[in-house]
Amino acid sequence: MRYLLLISLYLSGVSCVCTREVPVTGALPVGDSGHLFRYQARITAGRSVITGLFVVKHARGEWRGSLINEFGIKAFDFIVVERRCRLLNTTPFLDKWYIRRTLGSDLAFLCAGGKPKGRRVERSAGGTVILTHEKRHIEYLLQPMTR
Amino acid sequence: MNNVHVKLCLLFALASLLPAGAGAQAFLPVADGEERVVRERIAEASREMVSLTCDFKQTKELSILDEKMLSVGRLYYRQANRLRWEYLSPYRYTFILNDKKILMEAETSRNVIDVQSSNLFQEIVRIMMSSINGDGLADIRSFTAAYYRGEGAWRVTLVPVRREIKKIFSLIELTFNTNDYTVDSVRMEEPNGDATFIELSAKQFNTGLADEVFTID
Numbered sequence: 001m002r003y004l005l006l007i008s009l010y011l012s013g014v015s016c017v018c019t020r021e022v023p024v025t026g027a028l029p030v031g032d033s034g035h036l037f038r039y040q041a042r043i044t045a046g047r048s049v050i051t052g053l054f055v056v057k058h059a060r061g062e063w064r065g066s067l068i069n070e071f072g073i074k075a076f077d078f079i080v081v082e083r084r085c086r087l088l089n090t091t092p093f094l095d096k097w098y099i100r101r102t103l104g105s106d107l108a109f110l111c112a113g114g115k116p117k118g119r120r121v122e123r124s125a126g127g128t129v130i131l132t133h134e135k136r137h138i139e140y141l142l143q144p145m146t147r
Numbered sequence: 148m149n150n151v152h153v154k155l156c157l158l159f160a161l162a163s164l165l166p167a168g169a170g171a172q173a174f175l176p177v178a179d180g181e182e183r184v185v186r187e188r189i190a191e192a193s194r195e196m197v198s199l200t201c202d203f204k205q206t207k208e209l210s211i212l213d214e215k216m217l218s219v220g221r222l223y224y225r226q227a228n229r230l231r232w233e234y235l236s237p238y239r240y241t242f243i244l245n246d247k248k249i250l251m252e253a254e255t256s257r258n259v260i261d262v263q264s265s266n267l268f269q270e271i272v273r274i275m276m277s278s279i280n281g282d283g284l285a286d287i288r289s290f291t292a293a294y295y296r297g298e299g300a301w302r303v304t305l306v307p308v309r310r311e312i313k314k315i316f317s318l319i320e321l322t323f324n325t326n327d328y329t330v331d332s333v334r335m336e337e338p339n340g341d342a343t344f345i346e347l348s349a350k351q352f353n354t355g356l357a358d359e360v361f362t363i364d
């Protein structure tokens with residue numbers, strides 16, 4: 001009986017650790033189905049920077065979004081389903097397999113959560129989201145646009 | 148009765164199509180030799196345009212989101228490398244290009260970056276500036292141009308030649324009015340069919356825009 005108690009305590013401890021390490025949901029708000037969220041975005045990777053408008057919506061179990069620059073020109077589209085991201089229409093400067101792989105997994109994590117794997121998320125009360133991919137030295141800064 | 152109903156429906160459908168047909172401007176290829184005239188007039192207008200202030204309306208079609216995003220704002224341009232692109236609705240957002248620096252400012256954020264830190268930015272800024280002042284027409288290495296004439300307007304379609312630009316745009320369509328030979332609208336089509344349409348209105352030329360309009364601290 002004492003061992004059972006120890007085992008259950010051990011298991012509950014493990015589950016607590018898992019809960020901290022694996023966020024169930026992503027960092028972005030889900031909102032009403034089909035509601036469009038708009039963020040001013042800045043993605044910094046070393047000395048390279050991409051900025052623009054990050055638009056995303058969640059409906060029927062999937063996330064769909066796009067990063068477009070200030071003049072409306074697209075950097076990429078994406079669809080996240082079950083923590084898997086499909087990047088579409090990627091601009092040539094980002095259309096490299098290693099960039100697509102990192103960007104896709106970061107977007108999936110941002111939208112749907114999952115194992116952090118060297119990533120850290122900060123959320124402010126105002127709705128700003130910062131995702132830092134420490135291993136790859138990439139920072140995603142998303143600041144909600146207000147009317 | 149059924150027949151009458153069908154006829155009424157057809158009549159209604161035709162009537163609803165008429166205004167769209169009437170409003171759409173027909174453009175035909177320019178006559179031989181006119182291309183040179185178009186290029187020269189636009190280049191001349193571009194040289195004379197020291198500054199431009201105008202309103203803009205931007206419509207962005209995003210098929211992945213099944214959305215059309217409409218924004219309006221104000222544009223300030225000054226030769227050679229100064230641009231202030233200010234969204235007023237639905238969100239306030241300001242983008243300033245001042246030579247090699249860029250400022251992006253929203254109500255809750257402010258970011259300054261170096262143009263050279265982003266290849267994408269350099270290319271897009273170059274194309275946007277060319278679209279505003281018509282310089283794109285002279286860039287024969289990057290685009291194949293076709294010229295069309297409509298009523299009171301010229302239209303120039305630019306098809307990218309360079310592989311990298313082709314992946315961003317399939318077509319850029321510039322419409323110039325024949326009063327002052329400046330750009331009235333820009334339509335940029337992407338390879339997947341999405342498009343951005345920017346209309347310029349209430350244009351004011353050479354009003355002596357102050358440095359403060361483009362200041363980046």
